[in-house]
Amino acid sequence: MDCRRAPLPLAAVAQARCSTKCVPGLPASETPRLDDASELEAQRRPWADLPADILGVVVGRLALAEDRARLRSVCHAWRAAARHHRRAPPPLPLLVLSDFSFSGFRAEGTLTGARRRVPLPPQTEAAEAGSDDVRCVGSFDGWLVGAERDTSRGVGDLRCFLMNAFSRDVVVRLPPPPAAAAHPDDARSRSLPIANGGGSDVVMNCAINAAECAMSFRKVVLSSSPQPGISGCVVAAISMIEDATKLALWRPGMKSWCVCHGSCVPKFTDVIFCQGKLYMLSCGELTTDLFSLGLSEDDDDSGLIVSRIDCREIEWPEVTDGYHQNWSMVEWRGKLLIVATYTSDVDAEIWQGIVEVRVFEASLSTDPVRFTEIKSLDGDCVFISPCNSKAFRSCQCDGVEDDRIYFIDGYLPPDKNARPFDKFVYNMKEGTMAPFAADIPEDKLQAPDGMLMHPTWLFPPE
Structure with a gap:
C-alpha cells in the first residue's frame, strides 16, 4: 500500500x-x-x-x-x-543556508517561494549581530547550530549555541573556544595511541580547559536532541582555520570543549554518530580510513573525553579509474552507509558533473572494514547536505519518493575555487538522476568573500 x-x-x-x-x-x-x-x-x-x-x-x-x-x-x-487532528506525516524538509535563510521545496524539487530567515533567539548575543557574523553550521531534526565570528580578533568564532527552530525560547549555550586557562590546574589532557594506526607515534591528543586556541566551526553534529535536563546529547564540531583542523567535543554540564587533534584529523572528510560511537572518515593521498572514537567521562569527572580511537582501514569495491570521488556518511536503520559520488576529472579545472552515484553498506565487524554496494533503500530515502544527512521512511514525509537520495552537497574544506554545489535527486531503482533545487541561485550559496556557504537540512516536526 x-x-x-x-x-x-x-x-x-x-x-x-x-x-x-x-x-x-x-x-x-x-x-x-x-x-x-x-x-x-x-x-x-x-x-x-x-x-x-x-x-x-x-x-x-x-x-x-x-x-x-x-x-x-x-x-x-x-x-x-x-x-x-490525527498527527499528519512531517512536511518536506527545509534547506537552511549558513546565514539562517531557508527555503521549502515542492515534491517536484522546485522552491515554494521567496526565501525567509529563521529568527535568532532574542536571549542570545547573536541576535544583535549582523548576518555576516552569525552562521548556521549544523542541525539535528528541528534543532539548528549557530556560531558567531570573533570580530575583535578577525579570525575564529566567539561563541556557539543550539536553538530549536520552532520554539525560539529553547536555546542551549555552548562554551566559547578555549581561551587562556584562568586556572592551569583545571587543564586536563590525554594522548591516546591510535589502535591499528601503523606506529606508536600515531596518536590523538585531547585536552579539556586547554590553552587558548582559535576555532572556526565548519560542521557540527549531534548524537541526539538536546532536551532540557537530559545529558545524553553529545556535540562534535569540526574546526578549520587555514591548515589547522581540530575536533571539539561537548556535552551538557561541560564548561569547556574537549579539543582533539592528531594526524587523522586534518584529513577529515565527514563525521557522524552511529551506534553510540563517533565515526570520522579521513581521506589521504593513498588511503581512506575510517576512525571510530569511543567517548567516556574523564577520570577527574571534568567532562567528556576520547577513551579509545581505532583506525579501520577500508576495503573498497573496485571502482572506475579516472574519477574524482566524494563521500558522505549517513546512518540507515542502525547501519553505516557511505554515499559516493563520482565526477569526471579529465581536466582538473573543468568539472563535467556527477556521472555516477553508488551506495555502500559498511560491515563494521570486519577489519579491514568491508563495503558492500546496495541497490535499494527498501522504500527509504536519504537527504544529504554538507552539514547534515539523514535517512528515513519515505511515507514519514509527505512528497518524498521511495529509494531516492536528495543531494544539495558541496566539498570540505571550503574553497573559493570550488565548483558549484551538486543539486539533484538520484533514483536508486532506476540508476537515474534528475534536477532538484536547481532554481536556487548560485550566489545565494556563497559568502561575500566567495567561500561556499554550506547548507543544512532542517526537519519540521509538523
Whole structure:
C-alpha cells in the first residue's frame, strides 16, 4: 500500500477567502440571490464552522510546512482542529543556508517561494549581530547550530549555541573556544595511541580547559536532541582555520570543549554518530580510513573525553579509474552507509558533473572494514547536505519518493575555487538522476568573500 499523500495546498485558498478573525456573515455586495432561506443561511456560515472531519482531510494532505502554518493562522477554530487532528506525516524538509535563510521545496524539487530567515533567539548575543557574523553550521531534526565570528580578533568564532527552530525560547549555550586557562590546574589532557594506526607515534591528543586556541566551526553534529535536563546529547564540531583542523567535543554540564587533534584529523572528510560511537572518515593521498572514537567521562569527572580511537582501514569495491570521488556518511536503520559520488576529472579545472552515484553498506565487524554496494533503500530515502544527512521512511514525509537520495552537497574544506554545489535527486531503482533545487541561485550559496556557504537540512516536526 502506498503510504504517501499527494500535496494539496487548500489552506492558501481558504486563507484568501477568510480574515484571521473569521468575521461571520457576508458583505451585502456579495449576498447571493437565493430564494431558499436554508441555502442562504448555509452561504452565510463562516469558515470557522467548517466540519472538523473536513478540516482533518485538509490537514492530512498538506505536505509543505508553510501551507500548514497558513492553515493554522486562518482562525482559532482551524488552529484547534489542526492541533487535535490525527498527527499528519512531517512536511518536506527545509534547506537552511549558513546565514539562517531557508527555503521549502515542492515534491517536484522546485522552491515554494521567496526565501525567509529563521529568527535568532532574542536571549542570545547573536541576535544583535549582523548576518555576516552569525552562521548556521549544523542541525539535528528541528534543532539548528549557530556560531558567531570573533570580530575583535578577525579570525575564529566567539561563541556557539543550539536553538530549536520552532520554539525560539529553547536555546542551549555552548562554551566559547578555549581561551587562556584562568586556572592551569583545571587543564586536563590525554594522548591516546591510535589502535591499528601503523606506529606508536600515531596518536590523538585531547585536552579539556586547554590553552587558548582559535576555532572556526565548519560542521557540527549531534548524537541526539538536546532536551532540557537530559545529558545524553553529545556535540562534535569540526574546526578549520587555514591548515589547522581540530575536533571539539561537548556535552551538557561541560564548561569547556574537549579539543582533539592528531594526524587523522586534518584529513577529515565527514563525521557522524552511529551506534553510540563517533565515526570520522579521513581521506589521504593513498588511503581512506575510517576512525571510530569511543567517548567516556574523564577520570577527574571534568567532562567528556576520547577513551579509545581505532583506525579501520577500508576495503573498497573496485571502482572506475579516472574519477574524482566524494563521500558522505549517513546512518540507515542502525547501519553505516557511505554515499559516493563520482565526477569526471579529465581536466582538473573543468568539472563535467556527477556521472555516477553508488551506495555502500559498511560491515563494521570486519577489519579491514568491508563495503558492500546496495541497490535499494527498501522504500527509504536519504537527504544529504554538507552539514547534515539523514535517512528515513519515505511515507514519514509527505512528497518524498521511495529509494531516492536528495543531494544539495558541496566539498570540505571550503574553497573559493570550488565548483558549484551538486543539486539533484538520484533514483536508486532506476540508476537515474534528475534536477532538484536547481532554481536556487548560485550566489545565494556563497559568502561575500566567495567561500561556499554550506547548507543544512532542517526537519519540521509538523
